[in-house]
Amino acid sequence: MxxxxxxxxAIRFFNEMKALGVREVAVSPGSRNTPLVLAADVTGLDVKVFLDERVAGFYALGNAKVTNAPVILVCTSGTALANYLPAVIEANHSGTPMVICSADRPPELRQWGAGQTIDQVQLYGGNVRWFYDLPVPNNASLELAQNIALRAWDRSVVAGGPVHLNWPLQKPLEPPADLEVPKAKLKPFNSPNYCEAGAQRLIELAGEYENGLISVGPNDLSSDTIEQIGRFSEIASWPVIADPASQMRGRASAGSIVTTGEILCGSNLFSDLLGSLDVVVQVGLAPTSKAYKEWLTENPPKQHILISPNTDWVDSSNAISETYHGDPFYVFTQEKDVLRSGSHWLKRWKYGNEIASYTIQQQLLDDGNEFSIVSAVIEAIEDNxxxxxxxxxxIRDAELGFQNNKIAYRTLCNRGANGIDGIISTSLGASFGSEEKVVSIIGDVATTHDFGGILAAVRLEADMTIVMLDNGGGGIFSFLPINNEINEDQFKKYFLTSPDLPFTNIFKSLGIEISTPVSISELITDVKKSMLKTGLSIIYYQSDTSATVRILRSIREAFDHEIAKGE
Known part of the structure; x- marks a missing residue:
């Protein structure tokens, strides 16, 4: 050669990344990235083509959420890599592995007006775990390529987040006739992230305080860690405030799981019944529930411990008193003894959760409200x-709608930066990284925001189900004070922002199989049918935001009525 x-x-880099555990590369068309594309291809990696870099970025995000291995993103120079930014931000804040390989002009062409040449150095700022502006690779040592691969894997997977490698490439870009792939030298490795100090501290707190709770927000933790958190809950006799994306609401979850925190924490009567709060152990991101966050502000604990699986500092309330990085739950096995029995604190939480769950279930018979819709999806999906x-x-509909604990399921959600962009593309990546069916629940505005993801799903012949809720725009604003502070025309124009698009016709024009159920029973039937089929299915369901607002109010009132009766 x-x-x-x-x-x-380039071949050495991609081959070593493959040896470490990378399986997929997402490339977008261009000329300057030719050596990167062909090097990835010749090493036998699964290379997928995406016309839109923003879609590719979120695809990589979703894939890594279920595989814990980065997808390598490859793009040409110029504005192409700027389109990855939303996905890079989400990967940063959620601690999701990602590796970006951007082609660039060589140094002698930068800052001199060469076409498709921008300043790509540190383009993503503090949103990456590592940035490296490579030397022109033509005469660079192959050992450097190997070392870059190792460090990129370490910073992306072990540190948890995106890595940006900027490749200056000189012409000619075309390959020689003989592309040889040498044997890789690196091998897969695990870096257990156990936290002994955190484990010992949890044991101390559980022994000292009865009135404690564990809050588990959206996460991508392993099933073993989730099980160990549940076991710690049993040992300490502390309830778990479980977010709908916490992985703790399914059948397999151990511990005293509270699935109705939004209702319990939003009730002054129940708060008075509870008494004082001593300890909160927060695992990763805080739960989505607004009522929980407000209750915690009004009832600050004596000790507020943050267990952060990645490098982000998660404390927007400025309440954390101690923080531990890594996994302290590994010590909590079936052999550990329960520290106390007959906890009045735990009994009150269980009592409240039973009443709230029953109250919610009574309201989920209505066809129009969104709590019923997401609940129907849980009822219809297959195990795992x-x-x-x-x-x-x-995500807030699921707070009340995910009350079904009869099956095991895993929930994905982009709660790092909480954006509505790239949801379908993230689902697409998860579907290709998973052996199980992926069902995406999405609103009309978020769907409009990611039509590119639908086009990619069609091109890649994806096997996934999309349940689209059309509530006529940004329904969440109907729950906010602004709804009552401005006139109706202003509210609709600036906040509701209904897409008003013929969604079903658009989907049909793309050859997508679509169904339009008009009742919860029909929705359940259609979701079940989609689980048995191969290919892309979209289930379009029109919901009523006013009904959702009304039902939430009814649930709160009915719960308070039952609590007022006493135990």
């Missing part, structure tokens, strides 16, 4: 399915 070719260096929840209203 010719000494001046960039291909040996994966559910992608959109942000804005959908």
């Amino acid at each position: 010719h000494q001046q070719s960039p291909y040996p260096f 399915s994966k559910i992608m929840l959109s942000n804005s209203m959908v």
Whole structure:
């Protein structure tokens, strides 16, 4: 092979990344990235083509959420890599592995007006775990390529987040005739992130305080860690405030799981019944529930411990008194003894959760409200399915709608930065990274925001189900004070922002199989049918935001009525 070719260096990099555990590469069309694309291809990696870099970025995000291995993103120079930014931000804040390989002009062409040349150095700022502006690879040592691969894997997977590698590439970009792939030298490795100090501290707190709770927000933790958190709950006799994306609401969850925190924490009567709060152990991101956050502000604990699985500092309330990085729950096994029995604190939480759950179930018979809709999806899916929840209203609908504990399922959600962009593309990545069916629940505005994801799903012949809720725009604003502070025309124009698009016609024009149920029973039937089929299915359901607002108010009132009766 010719000494001046960039291909040996690029091939060595991709081959070592493959040896470490990378399986997929998402490339977008271009010329300057030619050596990167062909190097990835010749090493035998699964290379998928995306016309839109923003879609590719979120695809990589979703795939890594279920595989814990980064997808390598490859793009040409110029504005192409700027389109990855929303996904990079989400990966940063959620601690999700990602590796970006951006092609660039060589240094002699930068800052001199060469076409498709921008300043790509540190483009993503503090949103990456590591940035490296590579040397021109033509004469660089192959050992450097290997070392870059190792460090990129370490910073992306072990540190948890995106890595940006900027590749200056000189012409000619075309490959020589003989592209050789040498044997990889790196091997997969695990870096257990156990936290002994955190484990000992949890044991101390559980022994000292009865009135404690564990809050588990949206996460991508392993099933073993989730089980160990549940076991710690049993040992301490502390309830778990479980977010709908906490992985703790399914059948397999151990511990005293509270699935109605939004109702319990939003009730002054129940708060008075509880008494004082001593300890909160927060695992990763805080739960989505607004009522929980307000209750915690009004009832600050004596000790507020943050267990952060990645490097982010998660404390927007400025309440954390101690923080531990890594996994302290590994010590909590079946052999550990329960520290106390007959906890009045735990009994009150269980009592409240039973009443609230029953109250919610009585209201889920209505066809129009969104709590019923997301509940119907849970009822219809198969065991061990994966559910992608959109942000804005959908994750909050699931707060009440995910009360079904009869099956095991895993929930995905982009709660790092909480954006509504890229939801379908994230689901697409998860579907290709998972052996189980992925069902995405998304609203009309978020769907409009990611039509590119639908186009990619069609091109890639994806096997996934999308349940689209059309509530006529940004339904979440109907729950906010602004709804009552401005006139109706202003509210509709600036906040509700209904897309008003013929969604079903658009989907049909793309050859997508679509169903339009008009009742909860029909929705359940259609979701069940989609689980048995291969291919992309979209289930379009019109919901009523006013009904959702009304039902939430009714649930709160009915719960307070029952609590007022006493135990």
